[in-house]
Amino acid sequence: MSRPWEADPATTFKRRLGKSPQELGHTTDNPDCPDIWELENGDIAVIGRDLTEPLGGKLPAGVSVGADERIVVVPRNMLIAAKPDIPNV
Template sequence: MCGETCPDVFELSDGRFAVIGAERTAKVQEEHPELRELDAREIIVVVDRWTLIYAKPFIPDH
């Protein structure tokens, strides 16, 4: 929506949520070795705090 590489959170038609953010797997794993091992299909995506706070009212509690 911002015309650049803005992070975003949106609900899919099946009720799951998708997150658009910066791929930072190697950097986060290096900085946080205590994190669990990722599945081969998983990556770590970083989304800024403001994006999640803004999205919170649109995410149902159940």
């Protein structure tokens, strides 16, 4: 059975949503910093900490993480800063 949506590994990065990790103070200029990007195909890529292991057992009823999925966490102010760049539709 195929899923109604699949991530496209052939797409590329289009634009950052919100402010850079440097602007928000979430990095020491290392390459391991959170970020949110719109992809060329319209999907969203989130770079953050993989907390699948510690949070996976705390999921609400009816929520699951597929074998090829991860729970990714980014700072709250990063998503708030991205809000103006996210279309309503």
